[in-house]
Amino acid sequence: MDFDKKHDEFYPIDMGSEGWASPAGYPAQIQQKILSGYLDEDRKEGFRTRLLRFEPGIFTTKPFEHDYWEEVYLVSGDLTVGNDENGNGGESFGQHTYACRPPHTPHGPFKSVGGCVLMELHYYDETAAKK
Template sequence: MMAIPKTHDEFYPIDMGTDGWASPPGYPKEIQQKILSGLLDEENKTGFRTRLLRFEPGCYTTKPFVHDYWEEVYLVEGDLTVGNDENGEGGESFQPHTYACRPPGAVHGPFKSVGGCVLLELHYYDESK
């Protein structure tokens, strides 16, 4: 398979308002993503994606996540709780400037944010296999 090349992007403003944000498939409407770069082809298991993911205040997911690509996550702003139950209770809370790196197949979440948050996420397949 051919790797998807990255584009050369110099600094440019990111609209943190409403333009370009959409809820990923299967996510609550209170969680939106903005793709900054790349294309992750989950069907052919190739490519990369850099995105911002934001949670509105009080939003939470109810089930753990697992996927077949690498994921790196940096909490830019706000709060994020990991491991809450289906009612949004419990879990471990994290503050800005915390980081996670998850290999394919790692079970993680559910997630919630009391005051809202913004995450920077990198998703990619190990194409050296």
């Protein structure tokens, strides 16, 4: 499978404002930076590596799911999973924690009290897509 990822050696990542944007449907205080690859949700193909950051105090209000695999590593900060629509409750996780979700797994809502940075891998399973 060709994931259209290029060879990159170590290089500095600008963690300031350059190259960050809010994904469609996300609050403005949650932003992504694509590091490598692409994910074509219409054609159900690709492999994307991204950073996702939450500003302090931001939360989402509803669980969601998607049709691709997702691996998430909490690089820094805090992330709470399963809060209510007012941002209350849920289970809190600290840096150096990990999740791996198969397609169509409901997850969220999410919040971060102090802000966080996640590294995420998103990809389609070619064998599952052909079934």
